[in-house]
Amino acid sequence: xxxxxxxxxxxxxxxxxxxxxxxxxxxxxxxxxxxxxxxxxxxxxxxxxxxxxxxxxxxxxxxxxxxxxxxxxxxxxxxxxxxxxxxxxxxxxxxxxxxxxxxxxxxxxxxxxxxxxxxxxxxxxxxxxxxxxxxxxxxxxxxxxxxxxxxxxxxxxxxxxxxxxxxxxxxxxxxxxxxxxxxxxxxxxxxxxxxxxxxxxxxxxxxxxxxxxxxxxxxxxxxxxxxxxxxxxxxxxxxxxxxxxxxxxxxxxxxxxxxxxxxxxxxxxxxxxxxxxxxxxxxxxxxxxxxxxxxxxxxxxxxxxxxxxxxxxxxxxxxxxxxxxxxxxxxx
Numbered sequence: 305x306x307x308x309x310x311x312x313x314x315x316x317x318x319x320x321x322x323x324x325x326x327x328x329x330x331x332x333x334x335x336x337x338x339x340x341x342x343x344x345x346x347x348x349x350x351x352x353x354x355x356x357x358x359x360x361x362x363x364x365x366x367x368x369x370x371x372x373x374x375x376x377x378x379x380x381x382x383x384x385x386x387x388x389x390x391x392x393x394x395x396x397x398x399x400x401x402x403x404x405x406x407x408x409x410x411x412x413x414x415x416x417x418x419x420x421x422x423x424x425x426x427x428x429x430x431x432x433x434x435x436x437x438x439x440x441x442x443x444x445x446x447x448x449x450x451x452x453x454x455x456x457x458x459x460x461x462x463x464x465x466x467x468x469x470x471x472x473x474x475x476x477x478x479x480x481x482x483x484x485x486x487x488x489x490x491x492x493x494x495x496x497x498x499x500x501x502x503x504x505x506x507x508x509x510x511x512x513x514x515x516x517x518x519x520x521x522x523x524x525x526x527x528x529x530x531x532x533x534x535x536x537x538x539x540x541x542x543x544x545x546x547x548x549x550x551x552x553x554x555x556x557x558x559x560x561x562x563x564x565x566x567x568x569x570x571x572x573x574x575x576x577x578x579x580x581x582x583x584x585x586x587x588x589x590x591x592x593x594x595x596x597x598x599x600x601x602x603x604x605x606x607x608x609x610x611x612x613x614x615x616x617x618x619x620x621x622x623x624x625x626x627x628x629x630x631x632x633x634x635x636x
Contacts, residue, residue, distance in 0.1 A: 313390075316387075317383055320382075320383070320384075321380050322477065324351060325348070328346070329344045331343075332347065332366070335366055338358065338359070342360065344489055345356070345623070348375060351378060351380070353374075396501075406460075407595075410441050410459055410473070410474065414439075414478050415439065416474060416478070417439070418441055418465075418471070418475075418479050418482040418483070419433075419483050419485060420439070420443045420485060421442075421465070421487070422458075422485065425511060425532060426483075429483055430458060440459065441461060444461075444462065445465075445581070450462055465498075466491060471477060471499060473500065476502045477503055482499045482507070482509070483508075483509045484508070484509070484511060485511050488513075489494075489521070492511065492517070493517075493520055495510075496526050499525070500524070509527065509528050509529070510528075510530070511530055511531075512531045513531075513532075515534070516531075542602060562623065562624055563623070563624075563625065566619070567628075567635050568616070568617075569613055569614070569615060569618075569619070569635055570615075570635075573613070573615070573636065576615050577613065577633070578607060579612050581609035585617055589630055590623070591621035591627040592627075592633040595607070596617055596619055596620070597618040598617060599615075619631075619635065
């Protein structure tokens with residue numbers, strides 16, 4: 305649950321204090337026949353116990369009325385101070401301020417990823433995003449996971465990821481993609497449906513615990529569905545059959561300095577209409593181009609040097625971080 309504004313806690317004390325002030329002012333006007341200003345002033349100095357002398361001499365009825373005003377007014381003031389002390393000692397102001405700062409950072413995100421679930425898989429996803437400085441926000445409702453997110457100072461939104469309100473708070477309209485890493489296939493389907501309805505252009509990837517759920521998630525709108533068990537089995541088999549290949553690119557645990565990257569040819573790129581050789585993408589110091597996929601889905605594996613680049617082409621490149629960065633900067 306989102307932290308409540310601490311000032312809301314003072315609504316009842318404020319209302320009670322206002323009632324006491326009105327009661328005192330009206331009472332002195334009726335009992336002592338004073339004007340409104342004198343009655344208000346007498347009420348304030350009475351309930352605040354500042355010790356000023358009486359504005360006008362009080363008769364017996366006025367003294368009796370002052371007794372009731374002191375009991376009600378001082379009691380209300382003590383109650384208000386008690387609420388303030390509780391809010392101060394319990395850290396409500398600090399918690400609320402931290403949450404406001406977190407919301408401000410989330411509202412500033414653009415082209416980010418929304419990670420739903422911060423379990424074992426979600427944690428690994430976030431760690432990789434953080435290592436690559438990829439903007440993200442986590443959506444979680446489990447108490448233990450929320451405590452970890454707080455300790456690790458991650459950007460997060462508390463709530464059910466299937467809720468449209470929660471997804472909007474995570475900035476789904478501005479997001480680049482959503483990854484559902486929850487451990488329930490049923491919840492993953494609801495999350496996918498909600499996300500696709502809010503942002504039809506969103507790239508959605510989902511985890512599937514059961515093989516039968518892959519088709520359901522695809523029908524719900526997921527662009528990619530990953531089965532951790534199938535992937536783990538595939539990688540283990542490949543590591544047994546081709547250990548050298550996986551050791552080079554580090555796919556089994558992500559520790560290699562060599563990686564594979566997707567690079568999109570954006571609108572207005574200076575390379576549009578130029579061949580791969582002419583563009584300089586095949587020069588030494590650049591990443592190795594493994595494939596080129598056109599916007600219409602046409603795939604060129606190990607593309608020829610004369611293939612001309614088009615707007616919206618997706619380049620799949622292999623290389624070190626420096627080589628991949630050099631290639632990406634040239635395409636931009």
